[in-house]
Amino acid sequence: MAGVVPFLPEGRKGNPDPAGNVASDIFQLRAAALANDIMIYDGVVFKWTPGNFTAEAMDAPDDFVESDHKPLLVGAWKRQDAAKVRDAARSSELASPTGFTLVKHKRGEAGTFARTAAQMDRAGMFDNAVHVLHWISPDYDEAIRDWTIADSIDGTPALQKAALVAKNLQGGTVRLPFGLLPMKTTLDISGYPIALIGDPYAPMQAGSAGPACTLRWFGVARPMITVNTTNCSFEGFAMQNYGSATDAFDLVHSQHLYFNRLSFLPRKDSTRFSRSIFNLQNASMGYSMWKRQWFGSAAPKFMRIVNGTGGGTPMEICDRCVFETNAEMGPATVIWVDGEDFDSVLIHGNTFNQQENAELCIFDNRTNPAPVAGTGFSFYDNEIDIVSNNIANRPFRMVNIPNIAFYDNSVQGGAVGHIGELTNSRVVRFEGNYAMALSDTFWKVDATSRVDVGINYFVKGNTGGYVNNGAAQGLIVPPKVGNQVFLMLEAAVEPTFLIDLTNDRPRLVVIASEGDSTRGIKFPGQYFNLIIRNTASPLKNLACNRIEQWRMNGAIPVPNVGKQIALRFVWDGEKANEISRTSEIAV
Structure with missing residues (x-):
């Protein structure tokens, strides 16, 4: 009533x-x-x-x-x-240190909002996630303005305060509010891991418009985020440098990290990170994954991997990451390695777009390479678009990597020259690739490197072929040990070996087996071709070592200077059986 x-x-x-x-x-x-x-x-x-x-x-x-x-x-x-x-x-x-808070978007009476966050912190329980807005200074009445991420209730940056609360929960989630969120103090993550989440569902990048949540740096020459722990995840936000940031992430002794839907696309009024996006120190690459990254040449290097041993520690870059360079922001390297070794690097399902003569190098480990820099490097199902006319550019510069797989990729180049340069390295699988508009051979190899060529689709007339030194036919230059030339028959397709002999020393042709210094795996029904070329001086002798390996139709012919012959064989499980041979033709 x-x-x-x-x-x-x-x-x-x-x-x-x-x-x-x-x-x-x-x-x-x-x-x-x-x-x-x-x-x-x-x-x-x-x-x-x-x-x-x-x-x-x-x-x-x-x-x-x-x-x-x-x-x-x-x-x-x-x-x-x-x-x-x-x-x-x-x-x-639990009284508020400042005495005032924000309640329903307005200044409330003393203690109300800050006390609520403090009570949850003291109780060790939060509703779903620790939100940065819990710790933003209530001295700002106009929504989120100026330094709200950097200034908080008790003097600790709000983002750092939220991360510490999540850490004290022994691994919690920190939610970032939507909008442009300024930073001027490095976020330090150590001890227990946390998840830093913006908007995992909003569009990641639409032209120059970034995600709903963007962290902007206005501080001095420091990283925006440092990580010195394992099992952290970062998702759904952009990072931009409006100050003097060295790196977006500085990772020290950190593994098992997960990065998803992060954008590093600079704006015209922003500046590059001076060193890298991800600075990985002391074996901080292992068991980590980068998915759906957008890198617009926002730093000289996307990954800077320095020092340590990554043995047994694979890393993966996948799921439609986009890496771009342009003249405005300058050249960049996606993975740059200095002195670290690794077991496995997997790069698949991404786009690499080089524009306006700004070199985009995908992998470079020429600086202080380890004796065995990597035991596995797989690059597959990727798209490479190159419009540069600089023949010195190389998307791949690989040293001391004995196990490279490069397959099912689409490569379109301008006058870029060789796509890859190999030093003491081996491509064990090179097949299923589409290539056009290359001005030179796909691979440039030194005397200690080789490429096992499978079936590829290279547009005729627009490409220099597979490998330098007779690459128009997709030939493999076999390795030489002393006077012996080793033929490797483990490729699943029909390889063609080129023996280019330019001096008068005898050469012994050996089908490699597990007992040799350079091993091979033979199987019945394996076809292969052998081209013998003489480009310089008379040859005194050429023989097939281990008579039990060969069934020849007569002695091995020795071509005259400037000539070559070709022979086709099939391995029946015991011997290499000659099927056919050509007469001498001009080189």
């Missing part, structure tokens, strides 16, 4: 009624006579309670209301609604 007030038990002094015991506003409650003992305000009961409530009133002014007749040192009107009354001792411990 209208006008009926809540029932009060018998024995209460001064049963309330509309005339004397109901306060229509806070001023009537404060002015109420203490003899009333009980007052109705804000739909609940307030009781006059003797005691010192100075601290409680500062922390919870809605629950402890000072009387106009007595100071808080003597007593207060105390809210009796159990759902809203705070524990006095606990409330005093």
Whole structure:
């Protein structure tokens, strides 16, 4: 019924009624006579309670209301609604350091919003995730403005405060608010891992428009985020440099890291990171994954891998990452390695787009290469578009990597020259690739490197072929050990070997087996071709070593200077059987 007030038990002094015991506003409650003992305000009961409530009133002014007749040192009107009354001792411990907060987008009374975050922190429980907005300084009334990520309630940057809270939860999630979020202090992540999440569902990049959540650096020459722990994940935000940042991420002794839907596309008014996007120190690459990254030449290097041993530690870059360079931002290297070795690098399902004569090098480990720099490097199902006319550019510069697989890729080049340059390395699988508009051979190899060529589709007339030194036919230059030339028959397709002999020393042609210094795996039905070329001086002798390996139709012919012959064989499980041979033709 209208006008009926809540029932009060018998024995209460001064049963309330509309005339004397109901306060229509806070001023009537404060002015109420203490003899009333009980007052109705804000739909609940307030009781006059003797005691010192100075601290409680500062922390919870809605629950402890000072009387106009007595100071808080003597007593207060105390809210009796159990759902809203705070524990006095606990409330005093959780008072806001600044005394003001944001409530419903407006400045609230002292303690309200900050106390809520502090209580969750103290209890060790948060609703789904720790939100950075819990810790943004309430001194900013106009939404999120200027330095709200950098300045927080107690002087600790809000982003760092949220990360520390998540760390104390022994591995929590930190949620970033949407919008442009300025930073001027490095976020340090160590100890327990955390997840730093922006918007994992919003569009990652639409032209020059970035994701819904963007971190912008306005600080000095430092990384934006440092990680010195394992098992962290980062997802759904962009990072831009408007100050002097060295790196977006500095990873030290960190493995098992997961990066998804991150954008590093610079704006015209921003600057490049001076060193890299990911600075990986001391074996910080292992068991980690980069998915759906957008790198617009925002740094000289996307990954800078320095020092340490990555043995047994694979890393993967996949799922439609986009790597671009342009004249405005300058050349860049995707993976740059200095002195570290690795077991396995997998790069698949990505786009590499070189524009405006700004070199885009995909992999380069020429600086201080390890004796065996990598035991596995797989590059497949990728797209490479090159419009540079600089023949010195090389997307791949690989040293001391004995196990490279390059297959099922699409490569379109301008006058870029060789796509890859190999030093003491071997491509064990090169097949299923489409290539056009190459001005030179696909691979440039030194005397200690080789490429096992399978079936590829190279547009005729627009490419220099597979490998230098007779590459138009897709020939393999076999390795030489002393006077022996080793033929490797483990390729699943029909290889063609080129023996280019330019001096008068005898050469022994050997079909490699597991007992040789350079091993091979033979299988019945394996076809192969052998081209013998003489480009310089007369040859005195050429023989097939191990007679039991060969079944020839006569002696091996020795071509005259400037001539070559070709022979075709099939391995039957025991011997290489000659099928056919050509007469001499000009080189």
